[in-house]
Amino acid sequence: MGTSHDEGRQGEAYVPLVLNSEGYRKKFYIESYGCAMNFSDSEIVASILNDNGFGATRNFEEADLVLLNTCSIREKAEQTVRSRLHIFRQVKRSRPGMLIGVLGCMAERLKEKFLQEERLVDMVVGPDAYRTLPALIEEAGTGQKAVNVLLSREETYADISPVRLDSNGVAAFVSIMRGCNNMCSFCVVPFTRGRERSRDAVSIVRECQDLFAGGYREVTLLGQNVDSYYWIDESADLVVTFASLLEKVASIDPLLRVRFSTSHPKDITDEVLYTMARHENICRYIHLPVQSGSTRILQLMNRTYTREWYLAKIDRIKTILPGCGLSTDIITGFCSETEEDHQDTLSLMKYARYDMSYMFFYSERPGTLAARRYKDDIPEETKRRRLDEVVKLQNRLSLESNREDIGKTFEILVEGDSKKSAEDWRGRNTQNKVVIFPKADGSYQKGDYVRVKVEDCTGATLIGRALLH
Ligand code: 5AD
Ligand code: SF4
Numbered sequence: 001m002g003t004s005h006d007e008g009r010q011g012e013a014y015v016p017l018v019l020n021s022e023g024y025r026k027k028f029y030i031e032s033y034g035c036a037m038n039f040s041d042s043e044i045v046a047s048i049l050n051d052n053g054f055g056a057t058r059n060f061e062e063a064d065l066v067l068l069n070t071c072s073i074r075e076k077a078e079q080t081v082r083s084r085l086h087i088f089r090q091v092k093r094s095r096p097g098m099l100i101g102v103l104g105c106m107a108e109r110l111k112e113k114f115l116q117e118e119r120l121v122d123m124v125v126g127p128d129a130y131r132t133l134p135a136l137i138e139e140a141g142t143g144q145k146a147v148n149v150l151l152s153r154e155e156t157y158a159d160i161s162p163v164r165l166d167s168n169g170v171a172a173f174v175s176i177m178r179g180c181n182n183m184c185s186f187c188v189v190p191f192t193r194g195r196e197r198s199r200d201a202v203s204i205v206r207e208c209q210d211l212f213a214g215g216y217r218e219v220t221l222l223g224q225n226v227d228s229y230y231w232i233d234e235s236a237d238l239v240v241t242f243a244s245l246l247e248k249v250a251s252i253d254p255l256l257r258v259r260f261s262t263s264h265p266k267d268i269t270d271e272v273l274y275t276m277a278r279h280e281n282i283c284r285y286i287h288l289p290v291q292s293g294s295t296r297i298l299q300l301m302n303r304t305y306t307r308e309w310y311l312a313k314i315d316r317i318k319t320i321l322p323g324c325g326l327s328t329d330i331i332t333g334f335c336s337e338t339e340e341d342h343q344d345t346l347s348l349m350k351y352a353r354y355d356m357s358y359m360f361f362y363s364e365r366p367g368t369l370a371a372r373r374y375k376d377d378i379p380e381e382t383k384r385r386r387l388d389e390v391v392k393l394q395n396r397l398s399l400e401s402n403r404e405d406i407g408k409t410f411e412i413l414v415e416g417d418s419k420k421s422a423e424d425w426r427g428r429n430t431q432n433k434v435v436i437f438p439k440a441d442g443s444y445q446k447g448d449y450v451r452v453k454v455e456d457c458t459g460a461t462l463i464g465r466a467l468l469h
Contacts, residue, residue, distance in 0.1 A: 034071025333383025
């Protein structure tokens with residue numbers, strides 16, 4: 001399982017909130033792919049590099065060190081990285097001193113093979129080995145190929161304070177656990193990110209407090225499977241579960257919004273739902289990947305729930321948290337999927353009435369349970385056609401969901417300018433829907449909460465006017 005992918009961010013170059021490379025001996029450039037977890041790791045890498053004399057640059061042509069933080073979830077993600085590496089290889093020809101490193105899941109999956117296949121790579125560093133980056137850079141600097149792909153049972157980078165990406169200064173991601181113990185048969189993550197381990201709760205709360213003090217108004221607690229969070233506070237002889245961690249973070253300040261991603265349907269407990277219900281600042285939004293609507297396929301995927309069980313979970317959410325936003329992940333064309341299985345997925349989507357979905361066609365990943373056990377037997381054409389049907393249905397559901405919001409008033413946390421016009425503000429409501437409204441409606445700034453009445457919408461955005469306080 002992975003945390004959601006934001007397609008708009010794939011390949012985003014790292015830019016720190018304050019780009020100040022003065023006082024640094026050398027420059028690094030980092031590009032990130034994959035899930036939010038990977039973007040969060042890039043912030044940890046940036047912090048380690050800053051401490052070791054490297055300042056960030058947004059121009060790879062002037063970098064001494066070029067890093068790609070990669071994803072292996074689907075073959076396409078890996079192809080994108082390969083083509084980027086070819087571009088960097090060209091630059092390296094004219095700058096032989098430049099070091100190129102591959103980080104993250106693809107580094108972990110391919111290990112030394114990377115050095116053989118992609119001869120331009122100087123360093124291969126897996127997701128649990130970032131503390132050794134300074135030593136690896138030194139090693140690579142002497143012309144040796146530097147590799148560290150050891151996975152750890154303990155590493156959580158708890159003590160490293162991430163250097164924030166210049167997202168908006170309002171919303172930040174905070175990593176709370178790493179790795180994944182679920183063995184979904186399609187998924188490469190258990191192999192690339194290793195066993196589950198939870199980060200020290202005290203350091204999580206401290207990081208969130210610091211963010212709030214620094215003007216941030218929203219944190220998203222991140223993990224491959226956040227509901228499995230489990231940490232023993234030895235000083236107080238206390239067990240901290242995900243529900244109790246949520247409670248602690250929500251109690252920092254009512255003005256701090258709390259989100260989380262990703263939940264596995266089998267692990268999200270009533271206790272978590274009731275904790276959300278008790279705290280208005282824990283956002284009414286759950287990303288609950290279903291993957292398929294067919295019990296037979298779910299079994300082959302090793303998801304450990306049935307269609308009926310998942311639907312009962314949806315009912316539970318809607319009962320305990322009326323008006324809660326819902327999104328999901330869906331895979332079409334998994335091994336042996338019939339037309340009937342596919343129809344089950346469509347009908348489940350209609351029942352759940354998702355506000356949003358991340359939708360993919362199945363891409364076999366070497367080494368996974370599915371690759372070893374099942375034949376990838378659905379023709380690509382069929383996978384794509386089914387995906388297309390899923391996407392069309394989701395577009396309809398999203399539009400219907402947004403239309404239902406016309407006339408309603410929401411509290412919006414302002415995140416910055418609308419992407420389309422600097423005359424409008426862009427923010428989100430608690431259900432995670434993007435809302436835009438004219439700046440002329442009042443004197444607001446980033447990080448403010450504004451009550452906005454929705455007057456219009458598209459499939460992706462609510463459009464409204466700010467109400468005077
Ligand atoms: N093929 C297609 N999609 C996949 N995902 C994970 N593995 C694969 C794969 N092999 C999707 C799942 C997961 C999301 C992060 O990516 O839907 O929830
Ligand atoms: Fe994230 Fe790695 Fe999974 Fe990609 S493969 S989604 S980077 S955990």
